[in-house]
Amino acid sequence: MRMFQSIxxxxxxxxxxxxxxxxxxxxxxxxxxxxxxxxxxxxxxxHSDIQIFTGLLNENKGKIEFELSEVVSGDYxxxxxxxxxxxxxxxxxxxxxPSLVDPGFEFIANNDSSSLTDHNHxxxxxxxxxxxLVRVMKQDIRIFDSAVTLxxxxxxxxxxxxxxxxxxxxxxxxxxxxxxIALSGLIIAQHGLKPLRxxxxxxxxxxxxxxxxxxxxxxxxxxxRELTQxxxxxxxxxxxxxxxxxxxxxxxxxxxxxxxxxxxSRCDVLLQKSRTAAEYVDGxxxxxxxxxxxxxxxxxxxxxxxxxxxxLESAGFSKVNIVDCIKNAAELAQPIAEKKNINLVxxxxxxxxxxxxxxxxxxxxxxxxxxxxxxxxxxxxxxISASHSDSNAIVRVKDTGMGINTDEKExxxxxxxxxxxxxxxxxxxxxxxxxxxxxxxxxxxxxxESEYGKGSEFIITLPLIAD
Amino acid sequence: MKILIVEDxxxxxxxxxxxxEELGFAVDLSFDGEDxxxxxxxxxxxxxxLDIMLPKVDGISVLAELRKxxxxxxxxxxxxxxxxxxxxxxxEKGADDYIPKPFDFEELVARxxxxxxxxxxxxxxxxxxxxxxxxxxxxxxSRAGKAVSLSVKEFNLLEYLAMHKDRxxxxxxxxxxxxxxxxxxxxxxxxxxxxxLRNKIDKGFEKxxxxxxxxxxxxxxxxx
Numbered sequence: 037m038r039m040f041q042s043i044x045x046x047x048x049x050x051x052x053x054x055x056x057x058x059x060x061x062x063x064x065x066x067x068x069x070x071x072x073x074x075x076x077x078x079x080x081x082x083h084s085d086i087q088i089f090t091g092l093l094n095e096n097k098g099k100i101e102f103e104l105s106e107v108v109s110g111d112y113x114x115x116x117x118x119x120x121x122x123x124x125x126x127x128x129x130x131x132x133x134p135s136l137v138d139p140g141f142e143f144i145a146n147n148d149s150s151s152l153t154d155h156n157h158x159x160x161x162x163x164x165x166x167x168x169l170v171r172v173m174k175q176d177i178r179i180f181d182s183a184v185t186l187x188x189x190x191x192x193x194x195x196x197x198x199x200x201x202x203x204x205x206x207x208x209x210x211x212x213x214x215x216x217i218a219l220s221g222l223i224i225a226q227h228g229l230k231p232l233r234x235x236x237x238x239x240x241x242x243x244x245x246x247x248x249x250x251x252x253x254x255x256x257x258x259x260x261r262e263l264t265q266x267x268x269x270x271x272x273x274x275x276x277x278x279x280x281x282x283x284x285x286x287x288x289x290x291x292x293x294x295x296x297x298x299x300x301s302r303c304d305v306l307l308q309k310s311r312t313a314a315e316y317v318d319g320x321x322x323x324x325x326x327x328x329x330x331x332x333x334x335x336x337x338x339x340x341x342x343x344x345x346x347x348l349e350s351a352g353f354s355k356v357n358i359v360d361c362i363k364n365a366a367e368l369a370q371p372i373a374e375k376k377n378i379n380l381v382x383x384x385x386x387x388x389x390x391x392x393x394x395x396x397x398x399x400x401x402x403x404x405x406x407x408x409x410x411x412x413x414x415x416x417x418x419x420i421s422a423s424h425s426d427s428n429a430i431v432r433v434k435d436t437g438m439g440i441n442t443d444e445k446e447x448x449x450x451x452x453x454x455x456x457x458x459x460x461x462x463x464x465x466x467x468x469x470x471x472x473x474x475x476x477x478x479x480x481x482x483x484x485e486s487e488y489g490k491g492s493e494f495i496i497t498l499p500l501i502a503d
Numbered sequence: 504m505k506i507l508i509v510e511d512x513x514x515x516x517x518x519x520x521x522x523x524e525e526l527g528f529a530v531d532l533s534f535d536g537e538d539x540x541x542x543x544x545x546x547x548x549x550x551x552x553l554d555i556m557l558p559k560v561d562g563i564s565v566l567a568e569l570r571k572x573x574x575x576x577x578x579x580x581x582x583x584x585x586x587x588x589x590x591x592x593x594x595e596k597g598a599d600d601y602i603p604k605p606f607d608f609e610e611l612v613a614r615x616x617x618x619x620x621x622x623x624x625x626x627x628x629x630x631x632x633x634x635x636x637x638x639x640x641x642x643x644x645s646r647a648g649k650a651v652s653l654s655v656k657e658f659n660l661l662e663y664l665a666m667h668k669d670r671x672x673x674x675x676x677x678x679x680x681x682x683x684x685x686x687x688x689x690x691x692x693x694x695x696x697x698x699x700l701r702n703k704i705d706k707g708f709e710k711x712x713x714x715x716x717x718x719x720x721x722x723x724x725x726x727x
Contacts, residue, residue: 286584289583289584290556290583290584293583293604293605294512294515294583294604296604296605297512297515297583297604297605297606298512298514298515298518299605300605300606300607300608301515301518301519301522301605301606301608302518304522304607304608304609305518305519305521305522305525305608308522308525308526308608309525322514326514
């Protein structure tokens with residue numbers, strides 16, 4: 037059944053079967069039509085013969101006579117000519133054509149032939165005196181107070197032979213057309229599928245290295261345009277995610293190579309000449325702090341990789357009051373806030389229940405609060421509020437920092453992105469990405485609103501559950 | 504020799520400065536592309552270390568701008584991007600060398616020195632002027648086969664003069680190439696060092712190599 041899975045085979049079979057059926061059907065139709073037309077024309081001739089015969093009947097002294105005329109001579113005079121008549125009255129033959137040879141010859145209807153009976157005449161097929169096929173018409177009339185039966189017959193052997201030839205011709209013609217159709221069907225199927233094959237070969241040319249390639253929609257046949265469009269759209273999505281992936285790998289390698297370069301250079305320079313113990317201690321301290329920061333980056337990268345793999349979704353969620361998460365996060369952020377002399381203000385409702393992973397959500401809030409502290413001015417403030425609207429908990433973290441311009445707004449949640457010229461500020465550049473991933477995993481959302489130079493506000497929305 | 508390091512990772516920049524200074528280089532630092540371009544356009548450097556990922560203006564653009572302005576200071580690109588494509592791109596834009604991070608500091612220094620030598624048209628590390636032999640990589644000097652011991656500053660001065668032998672070099676140029684830009688330029692100090700050098704190199708020899716060109720500066724050459 038494999039071949040029926042091929043569009044080509046299906047197309048071919050469909051074309052072949054449908055056109056062949058049409059041909060055979062019309063062949064039958066034409067054949068029958070011609071056949072019945074022939075019979076009808078013979079019947080018509082016989083009918084008019086009978087009309088003439090009726091006109092030739094006379095009454096002579098109470099006896100019905102048939103007046104032979106030139107009209108009925110000719111073929112009727114030649115024995116077994118194929119043209120016959122016979123006129124009977126009350127069982128006796130009044131007249132019969134000489135062609136009949138034996139006036140007593142009876143036309144007996146073939147039971148397989150088409151007979152036709154209407155009004156008072158009767159048409160049927162029979163065997164003639166010469167053993168030939170004849171069409172017979174028999175009509176009973178009342179004339180001169182007597183019942184008269186008129187019988188006219190004509191040979192139809194010739195038209196039968198013609199029909200036979202016609203049938204052979206039709207069969208040959210149909211068979212020939214069917215083979216032509218089979219051939220052209222194959223060609224059509226082959227040709228019709230060429231665009232598809234071209235499409236496939238184009239698709240084959242696209243690899244991860246040539247993801248920028250697109251199949252030109254205008255070059256495709258209209259049936260393939262939709263496919264082309266969705267294929268190109270799929271390529272767009274693939275390319276975007278490939279590029280994002282590449283950028284992340286390149287950023288990650290930069291983030292890891294830079295501290296390694298720092299440590300390596302520090303060691304190389306330290307070893308360049310002999311130094312005092314204090315210099316070595318200094319060097320070791322600075323190497324240690326770089327290593328600690330590097331450890332943070334690796335930890336955050338692993339956390340993100342874990343979030344990406346969807347491990348959070350499968351972990352256990354429970355009913356959590358996010359007000360507790362916020363308070364815990366603020367407590368954890370307090371020391372860094374104090375360092376910059378930043379005032380943390382918390383204004384929340386008492387209970388906001390969500391289905392969450394408590395520790396991860398706390399971490400997400402901590403990262404956002406930490407970000408607001410880090411990018412704040414000294415002695416600024418961070419205002420954290422939590423309320424509800426409809427079926428969502430809304431948490432707002434507002435700072436009095438440097439703000440974010442519109443370009444940066446779109447990138448602020450990107451991995452390793454650090455605002456403005458802040459590449460040397462502390463942090464791994466992954467905090468907000470982690471927060472976003474965690475909040476996304478909670479079916480929530482996080483957005484940022486900002487007025488450049490005045491401060492930013494992060495808005496976190498999480499779906500509430502009934503308490 | 505004076506070099507400019509444009510690197511936004513301040514800690515790394517600081518370490519490199521320290522390392523190069525210990526080897527007798529004068530080092531200026533810049534932490535972003537815009538400032539780095541300004542420094543390179545306005546001061547004379549013998550070589551430049553340029554990071555690619557920089558704030559404000561990226562390293563490739565800084566390099567392109569310098570080459571457009573016909574500033575042919577040797578540029579060594581420093582970067583964490585190690586893909587061959589990036590390297591070729593950097594070299595095509597006119598970089599003299601391409602050093603992926605993390606690097607070996609000794610190798611970095613050797614490459615910087617080699618780039619400087621190639622730029623000055625003295626590709627061999629050994630410069631010979633009459634019977635004076637100066638080895639820029641071993642940082643050793645000998646006169647008539649006898650080793651001469653020089654201080655870092657003295658060596659730097661002699662090295663610069665040797666690399667531009669037969670050319671008269673002004674006190675200002677000497678100062679600029681031997682001290683970093685934060686140094687308070689007082690060209691009298693050059694006269695002091697030239698005096699030290701004369702004592703160590705020319706004293707006791709009939710043929711003097713260091714000559715004073717009045718009103719112009721100094722020149723290192725075989726004869727008057």
